[in-house]
Amino acid sequence: MKRASGVGHLTPFLPGLEKLLGDPEVSEIMINGPGNVWVERGGRLEPHPAPDLTSAWLHRAAIHIARPLGLDPAGRPILDARLEDGSRVAICTPPASPEVAITIRRFGGRAFTAEDLVRLGSLPEDILEAARSTLASRQNILVSGGTGSGKTTLLNALIELLPEDERIVAIEDTLELRIDRANCLRFEAGAIGSEAVSIRDLVRHALRHRPDHIVVGEVRGGEAADLLQALNTGHGGSLTTIHANNARSALSRLASCAMQAGDALPWEVTCRGVVDGIALVLHVARREGRRFVEDALEVCGYDAALGHWITAPPGARRHRTEDGHGSGTQPETGTHTHTPKEANA
Missing domain, CATH: 3.30.450.90 (Beta-Lactamase)
Structure with missing residues (x-):
């Protein structure tokens, strides 16, 4: 191109x-x-x-x-x-x-590792450990935020947590991610001559290239349906971003994008697919020139009767597993906001 x-x-x-x-x-x-x-x-x-x-x-x-x-x-x-x-x-x-x-x-400058973001105060240490544990257990992470909030910076840092010996297929609207891996395929949507190749086309095509992990730079539309299918059929430890105002609304936005697919499933089924496909949501924000992880939540379920996402603070489910009934932490329907020291990401 x-x-x-x-x-x-x-x-x-x-x-x-x-x-x-x-x-x-x-x-x-x-x-x-x-x-x-x-x-x-x-x-x-x-x-x-x-x-x-x-x-x-x-x-x-x-x-x-x-x-x-x-x-x-x-x-x-x-x-x-x-x-x-x-x-x-x-x-x-x-x-x-x-x-x-x-x-x-402009793109340039340095790429930040997860440890860099922790040191700068952009990523709380406990959230990094939750993300590391999520990816290690082959579960998937959704990064949300507004324009210019640092979604791509955080996504780049999270990619570095993936195993070096496993295959990544990255799909972007415009190649912005910095992935220093030998076994990585980069796909870019756009017009090829008279043909238009969409993100959705590339998500479907990516499955033919034996990915261990799928990274979608940003979900905007019907490709969310195909991505959720992939996340629920053996491609754990995958990552994507989405525009949203907070971590909770990111889940609804992802479901709404999936509903834009011409062959979309019913809303409740789609929401269950989101619950099965996404384990952790990290929401980044920008205030007064600072970019930081503002909110993080684990996705535990969806209450169709109330139309609410059931969530918990990061690590809550892991603690319940480790402690039996000792932790007493239960899933909630409220948001869980972190207020770390703000720093540029």
């Missing part, structure tokens, strides 16, 4: 943004129109003066990004592209937007 040029190649077309494009501390550049630029640095948004960035320059930049992909912004006003350096660019041009809007999300 063709890729647009890297971030460095955009500098001639975005006057006034040269330093931003070369600054490794800048994670996102948001251009709302001529001279209207905002930057995310260290998790915080700030305006950036760019008086020389005119409408004509923005049109040229859009064309420069789209041309290697065989696209024309005039005929396709909404465009998502991945640059050669891994950065992502979203473009919206008239008539879909009053002015050319360009958002550049």
Whole structure:
């Protein structure tokens, strides 16, 4: 698949943004129109003066990004592209937007291990141990959070907990994960010529490649149904992420995505599939520039009569198994929030 040029190649077309494009501390550049630029640095948004960035320059930049992909912004006003350096660019041009809007999300910098996240205060030690135990027992983890909350950072760290001698198949909308494994297949959705290859296509196809573990970068739609089928048929120790406001709503979102499949099962059956397929939910949040695991819960069941997920704090079920009836911990229907020291993830 063709890729647009890297971030460095955009500098001639975005006057006034040269330093931003070369600054490794800048994670996102948001251009709302001529001279209207905002930057995310260290998790915080700030305006950036760019008086020389005119409408004509923005049109040229859009064309420069789209041309290697065989696209024309005039005929396709909404465009998502991945640059050669891994950065992502979203473009919206008239008539879909009053002015050319360009958002550049940079990827680079260092990859954080789980231990790094613990040291930084982003991942509580007890939650790491719960995640390690979950994957070791070949159960599956769902990571949830909002945009830019650190889902991919946490997912990368969790992948490192998987056994080195087992096979991983990773499926992404855009290749963002950093997986340093010899026995790993990377699949990317997108348009191949006139054919569109979806995440759902790739989840189904992945099963033909003998995965020990399946990693889906993000679940958004009907592919959730196929993923749940895979998680419940011998691919334990798998991982995925989903957009959600909290850990509990992540379970409902996953079930709702599965219901988008044309051959979806009834809601109650789907929810039972979520319970069987997901053992642990980790919810990440971003506040005041800090990213951290805000909530974690074990998935114990689904009460169809009340429409409630039955959950417990991480490790509760393991403690009951180890202690017999001694721990006294019972599943609950409330959320379990952790308030660790906040740190960048």
